[in-house]
Amino acid sequence: MAAGVDAVKAQLIRDFGAIEIHEYHDANTLDTVLDFDADKGLPYKVRVTREYDDDYASGQLNIPLDGLGATLRASASGKVRILRNGIISN
Numbered sequence: 001m002a003a004g005v006d007a008v009k010a011q012l013i014r015d016f017g018a019i020e021i022h023e024y025h026d027a028n029t030l031d032t033v034l035d036f037d038a039d040k041g042l043p044y045k046v047r048v049t050r051e052y053d054d055d056y057a058s059g060q061l062n063i064p065l066d067g068l069g070a071t072l073r074a075s076a077s078g079k080v081r082i083l084r085n086g087i088i089s090n
Contacts, residue, residue: 004056005032005048007065008082012036012046015069031081044072047081047090055084063087 009021016038024033031047038044046068055061063086071080071087079090 002032002053004053004061004082005034007056008046008048008068009034011065011068015072039073043078045079046072047079049081049083051084052082 005023009023012021012034013019016036019036019038022035024035025031026033026047029047030050032050032053034046034048036044052061052063061084063082063084068080068082068087071089072078075089077090081088081090
């Protein structure tokens with residue numbers, strides 16, 4: 001389905017502009033991982049859980065993605081994970 005992953009990608013493009021997003025799946029966690037460089041070459045990594053991706057299209061998730069770019073920039077590691085119930089910095 002990938003509706004949740006597509007929504008996250010769209011938000012990343014809104015927050016960071018023209019970026020090249022590399023997508024792959026983590027076979028251990030079943031997360032979709034989105035890697036990209038922005039802000040003068042700094043690497044960022046967003047992990048989207050399968051549950052978030054699967055449930056996004058139902059419209060029942062109340063996680064605003066509009067703060068995703070700020071959360072990534074504020075993260076010491078440049079990594080976040082998007083779960084069914086929120087966004088956490090790694």
